[in-house]
Amino acid sequence: MVFTSAVWALALLSLPLFSCAKATIDQQIMSLENSNPGFLQYPTQLTQNVMPKFIHSHNDYWRDVPLLEAISLGVMSVEADVNLFNGTLFIGHENAALTPNRTFDSLYVQPLLQILNAQNPKTPFTVNQTTPNGVFDTASGTPLQLLVDIKTDGVETLPFILQALQPLRAGGFLTTFANGTLNTSAVTVIGTGNSPLEQVKALSPRDYFFDAPLTQLDDPSLNTTWDPTLSPIASTDYEVAVGWSGIGNISDAQLANLTKFVNDAHTRGIKARYWDTPAWPINARTNVWKVLMDNGADWLNVDDLEAASSF
Template identity: 85%
Template sequence: MRPTTTSGLLLLLNLPLFSLAKATIDQVVLSLENANPGALQYPTQFTQDIVPKFIHSHNDYWRDVPLLTALSMGVMSVEADVNLFNGTLFIGHENAALTPNRTFDSLYIQPLLRILDAQNPSTAFTVNQTTPNGVFDMASDTPLQLLVELKTDGVETLPFVLEALEPLRSKGYLTTFANGTLTQSAITVVGTGNTPLEQVKELSPRDFFFDAPLMQLNDPSLNTTWDPTLSPLASTDYEVAVGWVGIGNISEAQLANITKFVGDAHSRGIKARFWDIPGWPIVARTNVWTVLMNNGADWLNADDLEAASSF
């Protein structure tokens, strides 16, 4: 069979033959765009060519554009601090940073709805699809982790967070544990900060999970069986758990702490994250990142997303 020529390609796309006379590539591209734009448009192109990475966007709402800046770099986990005031969830680290228009709904829920609706068009080709596509086109079965840090009273705030998630829940976009089965979907929501453990345990079905204490997974006083149906993530303060500042050699004891805590999580099917990693000097941060990644830590906790995405 003869190889497909440019003219063969254009015939397939229903372009007139007279447009082929001594056509340059630019002219052919223009002809294609003008004559068959629908054939050239990739339907779920929002995150086309973006490689997903196990990076956690710490305090994601600090970005120039919350959520979207992180997604543009392939970041697979974002963190939103929520504060309950007069029945509304506002986003910010402290009260002085809150504004009326920066809400959990406006910065995270509604943008995620628009993204996922676009990634899940209702067509004849998708009629039998049972699992929603995620935000990343290159890995549509990979969920985005949404870490929700409750800053105000956890018992009071949690019901409002659960209510805020309803638009995502109603479309089947949330990872859910029900009837003994964990069903992964486009977004896995994990509560941290003041999130009340006992209230999360009682959720049935559960589509809001708990950020487990990485250093205490073997602590019997917590009276909790840690597994992915409750806690797909376990986190701890790096300075407390390890303490190495990234300059000089890490001690055997410090390295043993990393492998112990990571091993405790992995033995339960839980991913491990260390936060409060040294941010400066840059060489120290890079050294810490390298040691953590080489010894099994799953999430790279980062404030500098550009540096982390090219790490």
């Protein structure tokens, strides 16, 4: 029997609606996303699928969007250069870079407070939660490290920084050492640059820590017992301490220095960071990163966050 097009059309019209092709799973997903039902969202999904990494965002305030760009790439440590002028903390490496609206509060404290409030919703499900979530949804117990590089006089500036941190302190979001106990929370604040060591040592309770000198941890003239309750990290200038350019082979002496200082920190429970590592040529930079990671350096101090996050 030969079917004409008209006969085919009549046959198709006579089929019941449920005999049409089944929706694929992609179509189901699209349908749900378009209808936007409430069960597709959850409160702490701001950093959904972001995997935290031991990367330090050097001069983080240089980013197009400070703090958020770093967090979006899983960067676990950021750095803010802080300058005190007329009672306000401004962000920038030097005076010519300062502007009235780029402050420690606007670029770091308030964004962190907003993120952490979102990551710690007040619901019937969280009534008995005693430890706040950090910024990373994939690892809520992982703290963000905030290095405060004081550029102005440290003794004068420190009280203003401690005051500026009050909103985070009030929320219970700051790592704190008190009564002999170190309580890790969502943000660990560490002073570097002109941060005054003796004033930081005297803080009780302490929620502003000190970036220890990586090459001087066994120097008795500093009259300091270095441990994580004072210094969660220790840092030094890579060029001075190691000096390998990343081109050719690292010498035995250079590698011995690198590992010695890392081991000095690790025996005290402190993480090690080398700053001012080579940035160019790119292959040299990558070679240095690999040697640092292979030999125990904890933090990768970088400017190119995207390259480091995929390293």
